[in-house]
Amino acid sequence: MNVPQSDAIVFFGASGDLAYKKVFPALQAMVRGRQLDVPVIGVARSGWNLDQLKARVRESLDQHGGLDPAAYMKLCSLLRYIDGDYRDPATFARLRQALGAVERPLHYLAIPPSIFATVSEGLAQAGCAKGARVVVEKPFGRDLASAQELNRTLHRFFPESAIFRIDHYLGKESVLNLIYFRFANSLIEAGWNSEHLESVQITMAERFGVEGRGKFYEEVGAVRDVVQNHMLQIIACLAMACPSCNEHESLRDERGRLLRAVRTLGPSDIVRGQFRGYRQEPGVADDSQVETYAALKFQIETERWAGVPFFVRVGKRLPVTATEILICFKHRQRPVLDEVGPPLANYFRFQLVPETVLALGTKVKRPGNRLAGERIELVAHHQRPDEMLPYERLLEAAASGDPTLFAREDAVEESWRIVNPILGNATSLYEYAPETWGPPEVFRLLTPDEGWRDPVAVVPREPALVR
Numbered sequence: 001m002n003v004p005q006s007d008a009i010v011f012f013g014a015s016g017d018l019a020y021k022k023v024f025p026a027l028q029a030m031v032r033g034r035q036l037d038v039p040v041i042g043v044a045r046s047g048w049n050l051d052q053l054k055a056r057v058r059e060s061l062d063q064h065g066g067l068d069p070a071a072y073m074k075l076c077s078l079l080r081y082i083d084g085d086y087r088d089p090a091t092f093a094r095l096r097q098a099l100g101a102v103e104r105p106l107h108y109l110a111i112p113p114s115i116f117a118t119v120s121e122g123l124a125q126a127g128c129a130k131g132a133r134v135v136v137e138k139p140f141g142r143d144l145a146s147a148q149e150l151n152r153t154l155h156r157f158f159p160e161s162a163i164f165r166i167d168h169y170l171g172k173e174s175v176l177n178l179i180y181f182r183f184a185n186s187l188i189e190a191g192w193n194s195e196h197l198e199s200v201q202i203t204m205a206e207r208f209g210v211e212g213r214g215k216f217y218e219e220v221g222a223v224r225d226v227v228q229n230h231m232l233q234i235i236a237c238l239a240m241a242c243p244s245c246n247e248h249e250s251l252r253d254e255r256g257r258l259l260r261a262v263r264t265l266g267p268s269d270i271v272r273g274q275f276r277g278y279r280q281e282p283g284v285a286d287d288s289q290v291e292t293y294a295a296l297k298f299q300i301e302t303e304r305w306a307g308v309p310f311f312v313r314v315g316k317r318l319p320v321t322a323t324e325i326l327i328c329f330k331h332r333q334r335p336v337l338d339e340v341g342p343p344l345a346n347y348f349r350f351q352l353v354p355e356t357v358l359a360l361g362t363k364v365k366r367p368g369n370r371l372a373g374e375r376i377e378l379v380a381h382h383q384r385p386d387e388m389l390p391y392e393r394l395l396e397a398a399a400s401g402d403p404t405l406f407a408r409e410d411a412v413e414e415s416w417r418i419v420n421p422i423l424g425n426a427t428s429l430y431e432y433a434p435e436t437w438g439p440p441e442v443f444r445l446l447t448p449d450e451g452w453r454d455p456v457a458v459v460p461r462e463p464a465l466v467r
Contacts, residue, residue: 178237
């Protein structure tokens, strides 16, 4: 089916942090790749003019994108700017005028979810929603009820086919590589089940803190910020069945089907932590109970994954910045082998951040007469300098009407259903020291033999086992 391309990009929140760090570099990359040659209209309520927006874009590229002078000049020729309050109908009237003959704009709401409805209604009343697509940022709501209400609100103005719920993890080259690795290699897929796998660990560690965004973080916390979206999407990509065809809805069907099978979390499935010093951050309450760390245990209630726990850790002010998946295989005793003690089982290790690494943990025989072994790790780096930025990939997909890498309504609501009972202060909060792997209470989620395996910023010979 021939889907028409968007003929303008409008991004709300042009003066915000997200635009500065992610959107402007993505737009320059789209220009450089000749995927962008339509008006780009920034909207904000900052008192700026167009020259100030262009200066902000240049500063952004110097800091986060790597300035390409030719691409920057081309981007500037496409830029327009509208300053105004999102609650003022005159703002949207000026936008309609700026769009002119544009018939299929892509509206990117890089703004807090609390004003999605206000902006959507303003777009509709000014005639800017007809034929348009809309991209909305995460977190999509604050809980299950608010996500359902937000979906109902957006559907008043846009059909589901025109709504693109962005999760930049689904646009990462490393995550797409993970999906491909699973289904392209029969050797891997054959053992991808409860008969062969012992457990799965996913760690998203950030060495930095809230970086001056304390007020924002007080409204979300670690579970809302990265577990309900990024981590559950990774679990879906790891555990879903192979799609029946390459049509975009087939992939989204399987992600949604997997999420429906994830057991709803309870208080015993989570340990929350807060790094020491968080309450002294600007914008943070003196008695804040917001978690900057969460460790969780997920169960998937299907025959394929029965009894295989998915352990997740996310947190700020941890020892490294890295996102890593460890898939541990079951160990079967072999009497012929002259082993002392229980050896570490085979594993696959996928590093998604800071670089793409695929690794197989295995054992080989030590020199000598005994059938005793030593651990080795077979490592493959898969990183190219020309990889697309996640936001570049996702904005291009939204502009072309391809929803494959975006979360569908049912998947978003299932994700909130899974975490809903443990949101907020439903469980205790434990303090942990910066540059550590969280509070000691996290070890109660695993058996002593399992332990957490900690990623490192550079590729290790084998993951460290902490008991």
